[in-house]
Amino acid sequence: MxxxxxxxxxxxxxxxxxxxxxxxxxxxxxxxxxxxxxxxxxxxxxxxxxxxxxxxxxxxxxxxxxxxxxxxxxxxxxxxxxxxxxxxxxxxxxxxxxxxxxxxxxxxxxxxxxxxxxxxxxxxxxxxxxxxxxxxxLAQSKILSLVNAKLEDTLVALEQSQDELKTINIQLTEEIKERQRVEEQLSYNALHDALTGLANRGLFMNRLEQSFRHYQRSKDRLFGVMFIDLDRFKAVNDNLGHGVGDALLVQVSDRLQLSLRNVDTVARLGGDEFAVVLEEITELSQAEICALRIQTNLSEPFHIDGHRVSVGASIGIAMITSHYKNSEELLRDADMAMYQAKRQGKSSYHIFPWINAPNIQPKSQKNLVPAE
The missing domain is CATH 3.10.580.10 (CBS-domain)
Structure with missing residues (x-):
């Protein structure tokens, strides 16, 4: 105690x-x-x-x-x-x-x-x-309790003084605002990855579910999901240490955000796995262009603590179609497509095939700019 x-x-x-x-x-x-x-x-x-x-x-x-x-x-x-x-x-x-x-x-x-x-x-x-x-x-909590007790005594003593009551009300309002700010910060922390600042899995699934519901209401509002897994990240962690690995994840996150639009959502799901919701796209080629842009940006070497680090990205893509019954299935298929990309060769992308899906054909593509 x-x-x-x-x-x-x-x-x-x-x-x-x-x-x-x-x-x-x-x-x-x-x-x-x-x-x-x-x-x-x-x-x-x-x-x-x-x-x-x-x-x-x-x-x-x-x-x-x-x-x-x-x-x-x-x-x-x-x-x-x-x-x-x-x-x-x-x-x-x-x-x-x-x-x-x-x-x-x-x-x-x-x-x-x-x-x-x-x-x-x-x-x-x-x-x-x-x-x-x-x-x-714990000490701050006790101090706040003492402050609150003192404020209560002051309110009783100043009940008959309108001017003094206004002053107290202003102080209380400021305290409430500060508490709200702290609560907002805690809420933000609960929805974002502590290391990279990207959306975490909870926030990502919320955004994915919103996109899925929009599609159900209006079939012309297409979107896609990308599942990204870094190539050679484990070797970096094992050979250079977790400190370099964490710094690498932060820099990878920055490049992912630069590769996407403001309407898209990129999240770190855990480890070296990332996911993206591509909003407001009208055709599959837009998702492919985005995947190639990500691979090109990540192919450039990273410089961390005197080390020159190179990684790649295997990317799985799944496009929304009427076959999907829920949003989790879309993420699952993007994950499966990512593993297919790894099997066919690192630093490549693969599109999950849906038979009879309009304007969407199964396709795999090697990265045009291979990672070093």
């Missing part, structure tokens, strides 16, 4: 419970694992050099995720901590220990990366403190 009895509206990060577990690069992985097991309140270990300067940090979450993988602990348990640093990407947020709790919570919420799951380093004159986001939000 986290003790927040001393928290008040003016509390700073220095007032929060904290833990500081320092290790060197030569500390055994087994010692770190044992400390995390013994003390559940430790959110991270700070790695320092011989002079005591911070050179890296491992969060509990990232460490346990890595150790929970098959053979993770067995491979590294007697190795120094320096051996697992390349496999664990921890990006702590550094704040002054004098930062107020409410301000720190807002800073965390405003970040676009995955900082909500990472520890916070609070820098003070007397040393460092490592605080987890969960503790900050």
């Amino acid at each position: 986290i003790d927040l009895s001393c928290i008040n509206v003016d509390s700073t990060l220095a007032d929060l419970p904290y833990h500081l577990f320092q290790v060197s690069l030569d500390t055994k992985v087994s010692e770190v694992a044992k400390r995390f097991e013994q003390d559940l309140q430790v959110p991270a270990v700070v790695i320092v050099d011989r002079e005591g300067l911070i050179i890296n940090m491992l969060s509990r979450r990232k460490f346990l995720e890595r150790m929970s993988k098959p053979y993770g602990l067995e491979l590294f348990t007697n190795q120094p901590i320096r051996r697992i640093i390349p496999f664990i990407n921890t990006r702590p947020l550094r704040l002054s220990a004098s930062t107020k709790v409410d301000a720190a919570a807002r800073i965390v919420l405003s970040r676009t990366d995955n900082i909500l799951c990472e520890p916070i380093i609070a820098i003070a004159q007397d040393g460092l403190r490592v605080v987890d986001c969960h503790t900050i939000f």
